[in-house]
Amino acid sequence: MTVNISEVVAAAHEAGVKLIRFEYCDVSGIARTKAVHVAQLEHKLLEGVSLTRAQMSINLLEQMVPIEGFEPVGEIRLVPDPSTFTVLPWAPGSASVLCDQLGHDRLNWGACGRSYLKGIIERAANHGISVQATFENEWYLAREVEGKYLPFDLHDHAPVYSSIGHDLNNDLMIETVDALVAQGIVVEAAINEFGAGQQEISIRHSNALAAADNQMKFRDTIRGVALRHGLLASFAPKPYPEQVGSGAHLHFSLWDLAGTTSLLYDKTAEGGLSKIGRHFIAGVAEHLPALVALTTPSYNSYRRLQPSAWSSATTAWGFDNKEAALRVCSPFFKREEQSFNIEFKTSDASANPYLALGAIIAAGLDGIERELDPGEPSEHDPAHLSAEELARGKVRPLPTSMSAGLDQLEADEFLVGTLGEFLTRCYLGVRRSEAEAFAAEDLDFEIRNHFYRF
Structure with a gap:
């Protein structure tokens, strides 16, 4: 518009x-x-x-x-x-x-994330591809009491998806969704999540640039409305080490330039996943050990990226496999082509959304250009697969620390090439300084300095 x-x-x-x-x-x-x-x-x-x-x-x-x-x-x-x-x-x-x-x-x-994403969108268009996407965010509500961030919840914790959990935050969530809608953002669902005080709101997909813009607006809205209710909203990946982490799962689909025909869906193919879709997944999976430095980039992110934690600790992909980094989502009845999408789970709200989304699209396009094969889809939690099954699925472990992720990014010539030397120098310099600073401090310092930043 x-x-x-x-x-x-x-x-x-x-x-x-x-x-x-x-x-x-x-x-x-x-x-x-x-x-x-x-x-x-x-x-x-x-x-x-x-x-x-x-x-x-x-x-x-x-x-x-x-x-x-x-x-x-x-x-x-x-x-x-x-x-x-x-x-x-x-x-x-x-x-x-x-x-x-x-x-x-x-x-x-040379160091503008939004301009970077625009350039990648243009690269996709040169392949006849347009991308639709949305970030699906989880966050924690808390009160600050005597310097501590206490989850805003019932004493014994409202169960996930529970009616009482919705009642507890009804006024706040109604005000939040109204604020999102007033800004032109289409709200699809709102739930109370697994963690004490943890929430989630799903919003409708948009073109790739608008999706990243909406992520900026979404975080501002959630935090702003929470403050009006005397609460803090934290998008930190793991603000409470003993609780489940918070992701910003990225859902995306591929379309022709007119936006009328899905390039991801093929009703004759296994699981409905097209040949182009398989190549795209393969490209993302190949670059995933480096991508995490952009999509789950903070020191706190790696507390969330654990096996059997629904966030993925490997490069696995699969059909409706919530332990896979790339989940091919089952479509909805009578809306198969329109609703067919891929969920990228190795993503959280500590990321610059323009850099994260742009790099994912770039990696997928690399898979298409090179006609890469993703291997077999994982049908179980990768943590429980045999060595042979992992090999057939081309499953590799992801970095387990911020420094290791940055090393992988620096070594990935393709991704560095898309970012450019100037932006790469800035990104690695800033992020390495954070890795060193947090490694020298304790857990309390880490949580305190991640809790309210994102």
Whole structure:
């Protein structure tokens, strides 16, 4: 949808907006923003807002990491996409727009995640492929009491999918889904999850760029509405080591450029999975040990990536196998082609959604270009498969630490090539500084500094 500047300015005034947040996502997965007054909106929508190059070298702990090309010398611009303008229902007088990071030549300066995803989308289009996707998020609700984050739940824990669990958070969840809908996001389902105070909301798929934009808006909305209720919402992958982890499972499907014919579904094929779909899965699986540095990238992420934890610790794929990294989801009755999709489970909300989704699509396209074979689908939990079964499925273990994941990414020439040397240097520099910092501290430090960042 094309929206021009005058329409955005008119909408802001009509809604009584005073401050507009120009938002972007840094390489640590943190949503950052600079707000402008509505009186400045018209020309700022055109020229953007200034941002020091050094801002992209800030890590999760707010430390500026010394990286060549990312010193506090020179500026870029946060240039908004007018179509992403949203009035924020939980923040009276406020709105937001999502931005590309551009140089003075109005081109990607080399370290813009949103521009990276745009480039990968164009690469897919050159193959006659368009991607539909959505992130399915889990998070914890908590109260901060004497410096501790206590799960917001019944004393003995409301059972998963229980009526009492829904009653406990009814008002908050109704306000949350209303806030999402008001921003044009289609809500499909809301449940109370396995963990104490853990929630999940599923939203409808969109084109790939809108899916990543929606992930930014979704996290902002969940946290903003929770604060109005005196609660904190944590998207940290494992904020409570004794509880189940929180993922941001990525569901995606492949379509022709018109968006009318699924390239993933073939009713004559095994499980309905097309030949192109098998190649795409094979590409993602081949690069998965490196992809986790982008899709489950934080130090805390690796507490979630454990065997038999519904998050996957291997490169396995399968049909409706919730222990596989890539689950081919069974379609719905009378909507087989429309609902056929793949769930990528090795994903959490500590990721920059533009980098994560872009890298997954790039890996899948590599599988298509090279006509890779994914091996046999896993029919059981990979932790219980024999060595022979693992070999037939081409199943390999995933990295078990942040540092190991970053090593795999650095060694993956294909993925590094898609990111480019400049963005790769920034990403590895920032993330390695986090890995070193957290490795030197205790568990309490890790949880405290992951809990509210994402």
